[in-house]
Amino acid sequence: xxxxxxxxxxxxxxxxxxxxxxxxxxxxxxxxxxxxxxxxxxxxxxxxxxxxxxxxxxxxxxxxxxxxxxxxxxxxxxxxxxxxxxxxxxxxxxxxxxxxxxxxxxxxxxxxxxxxxxxxxxxxxxxxxxxxxxxxxxxxxxxxxxxxxxxxxxxxxxxxxxxxxxxxxxxxxxxxxxxxxxxxxxxxxxxxxxxxxxxxxxxxxxxxx
Numbered sequence: 001x002x003x004x005x006x007x008x009x010x011x012x013x014x015x016x017x018x019x020x021x022x023x024x025x026x027x028x029x030x031x032x033x034x035x036x037x038x039x040x041x042x043x044x045x046x047x048x049x050x051x052x053x054x055x056x057x058x059x060x061x062x063x064x065x066x067x068x069x070x071x072x073x074x075x076x077x078x079x080x081x082x083x084x085x086x087x088x089x090x091x092x093x094x095x096x097x098x099x100x101x102x103x104x105x106x107x108x109x110x111x112x113x114x115x116x117x118x119x120x121x122x123x124x125x126x127x128x129x130x131x132x133x134x135x136x137x138x139x140x141x142x143x144x145x146x147x148x149x150x151x152x153x154x155x156x157x158x159x160x161x162x163x164x165x166x167x168x169x170x171x172x173x174x175x176x177x178x179x180x181x182x183x184x185x186x187x188x189x190x191x192x193x194x195x196x197x198x199x200x201x202x203x204x205x206x207x208x209x
Contacts, residue, residue, distance in 0.1 A: 022149070056135045
C-alpha cells in the first residue's frame with residue numbers, strides 16, 4: 001500500500017498567463033472532469049524560474065519513486081511542461097509551457113500590491129504575475145507528475161493573447177452620444193435575480209441540465 005503523497009509546493013514568477021480558466025470550471029474536448037486551469041508561460045532564459053520548476057518536478061518524481069512506484073523510477077514519465085518552440089503558437093516561442101489545473105478547489109486569485117480580489121475582468125490571458133502550484137506524482141495507468149494550481153497573483157497587465165480584446169478597445173471609436181439608446185432600465189427581482197414580470201423557467205423545463 002502506498003504512502004500518502006505530500007507533493008512539492010513552489011511559487012513561480014513572473015510568468016505570463018495563458019488560457020486563463022480560473023473562475024469557472026471548463027470541460028476539455030478530450031473528456032475528463034471539468035476543472036479550473038491556467039497555462040503559465042515561463043521564459044526559457046529565466047534561469048531562476050526554470051531551475052525552481054525543474055527542482056520541484058525532480059523532487060516530486062523522487063517522492064513518487066519512494067511512495068508510489070515501488071522504489072523504481074519509471075522511464076518516460078509524463079509531465080505537464082511542454083517546449084513552446086514546438087506548439088506552433090507565436091507567443092509561446094522561447095517559453096516553457098506549464099499546464100496547471102485544479103478540479104477540486106477554485107484557485108485563490110488576487111491583483112496588485114493591495115491584493116484586490118481577482119475577477120474575469122482583471123485577470124486575463126496575456127497578463128503577468130506569480131503562481132503557486134503543487135507538483136505531485138501519479139499512477140493512473142500512465143505514470144507522471146501533475147501540477148495543481150493553488151493561487152494566482154497578477155502583478156502586471158499584458159497584451160491580450162489569442163486575439164483577445166477588451167470592451168473598451170472594441171468600441172473606442174464609437175460616439176455613444178450619437179446613438180439612440182432605448183430605455184433599458186429593468187427592475188430586478190432581488191429573490192430570483194430575474195427581471196420582474198418575466199419567467200422563462202418553463203421554456204427550459206424539458207432540457208436535461
